[in-house]
Amino acid sequence: MRPKISAQFKNLKREIDRNLNLLGKISPTLSQINRRLLAELIFLRIYIAWEYFLENSFIIYMLGGKSATNRQLKKYVNPPNWEKAFDMVIGTHGQPPRWGADFVVQKSRLFFEENNPFVQAIPLYKRYLDEMNTIRNAIAHKSRFSQEKFKNLMKLKLPQIYTKIKNPGQFLLMNVPSIQPLQSYLEFYAEIIKDVAKQIAYY
Numbered sequence: 001m002r003p004k005i006s007a008q009f010k011n012l013k014r015e016i017d018r019n020l021n022l023l024g025k026i027s028p029t030l031s032q033i034n035r036r037l038l039a040e041l042i043f044l045r046i047y048i049a050w051e052y053f054l055e056n057s058f059i060i061y062m063l064g065g066k067s068a069t070n071r072q073l074k075k076y077v078n079p080p081n082w083e084k085a086f087d088m089v090i091g092t093h094g095q096p097p098r099w100g101a102d103f104v105v106q107k108s109r110l111f112f113e114e115n116n117p118f119v120q121a122i123p124l125y126k127r128y129l130d131e132m133n134t135i136r137n138a139i140a141h142k143s144r145f146s147q148e149k150f151k152n153l154m155k156l157k158l159p160q161i162y163t164k165i166k167n168p169g170q171f172l173l174m175n176v177p178s179i180q181p182l183q184s185y186l187e188f189y190a191e192i193i194k195d196v197a198k199q200i201a202y203y
Contacts, residue, residue, distance in 0.1 A: 003056065003060055003065070004060070004065065004068075005056075005057055005060045005061070005065060005066075005067060005068060005200075005201045006068035006201055006202075008053055008056045008057060008060065008201065009053070009068065009197050009198060009200075009201035009202075011049075011053075012049050012050065012052075012053040012193070012194075012197050013194055013197075015045070015046070015049040016046050016049065016190050016193065016194060019042045019045050019046055020042070020186070020187060020190060022042065023038060023039065023042050023186070026038060027039075035169070035173060036167060036169025036170050036172075036173060037169055038169075039168075039169040039172040039173050039186055040139045040167070040168055040169040040172065042186065043135065043136070043139065043168070043172055043186055043189070044136065044139055044140065046189075046190055046193065047132060047136045047193075050099070050193045050197070051099045053197055053200075054099045054104060054200075055086075055089060055097075055099070057118075057200055057201070058085075058089050058107070058108070058111065059082060059085040059086060059089060061073045061075065061111075061112065061116075062075060062077055062079055062085045062088070062089075062111055063079060063081075063082065063085055067117070067201060067202060067203040068201050068202045068203075069202055069203065071203055073112045073113070073116050073117075073203075074112065074113040074116075075111055075112050075113070076110070076111055076112065076113070077110075077111050088111070089107070098133070100129070100130065100133050101122050101123070101125075101126040101129040101130055101133075102126075104118050104122050105118060105119055105122050105123065116203075117199060117200045117201075117203035118200060120199065120203070121196050121199035121200050122196065124196075124199075125192055125195070125196050128189065128192045129192070129196070131153060131157075131189075132189050132192075132193075134146075134149050134150055134153050135150065135153070135168050135171070135172070135189075137149065137150075138150035138167075138168050139168050139169075150168060154171065158171075158174075171185060172184065172185050172186040172189075173185075173186065176188045
């Protein structure tokens with residue numbers, strides 16, 4: 001039976017909610033340092049789930065699968081099975097793609113006609129998706145380049161206090177200014193992912 005994109009969205013949402021609930025349950029019992037480490041781990045798990053959703057969404061649509069609203073994409077490719085579609089998504093490098101906003105849009109234009117859900121949804125949230133990619137790299141890679149990009153992001157978002165932000169976990173646990181009820185950046189980014197994924201799945 002062909003996988004359904006609606007199921008992929010539900011799996012993503014379940015994974016996000018599970019991890020955020022874990023943070024709420026465990027965080028109060030931890031030291032400040034460990035809370036920040038936990039926030040980073042949860043963010044990574046959510047971001048990986050988002051990448052997995054994108055990968056599977058591409059493949060499902062490439063194989064002729066329908067959206068949750070029963071729409072089918074007009075496509076330029078016709079892979080015979082999941083494995084061939086996966087190879088096309090991965091490309092010639094044999095390494096998992098980095099699903100940045102620009103990459104998703106460019107890749108979708110290779111496989112689908114212009115008016116596809118990736119082109120419609122991703123640009124609307126490009127700013128936040130790029131921010132998440134920067135945070136993800138700062139957590140996963142300790143290279144000078146990744147850390148500098150994170151510092152520059154903090155300088156842009158929080159110019160008054162950016163020098164006090166030492167790591168992504170500290171930032172992710174901070175509340176987003178001007179949002180009521182209070183919401184941490186971790187929760188805010190998780191909601192962005194849900195919104196974009198829903199638009200892709202319910203095209």
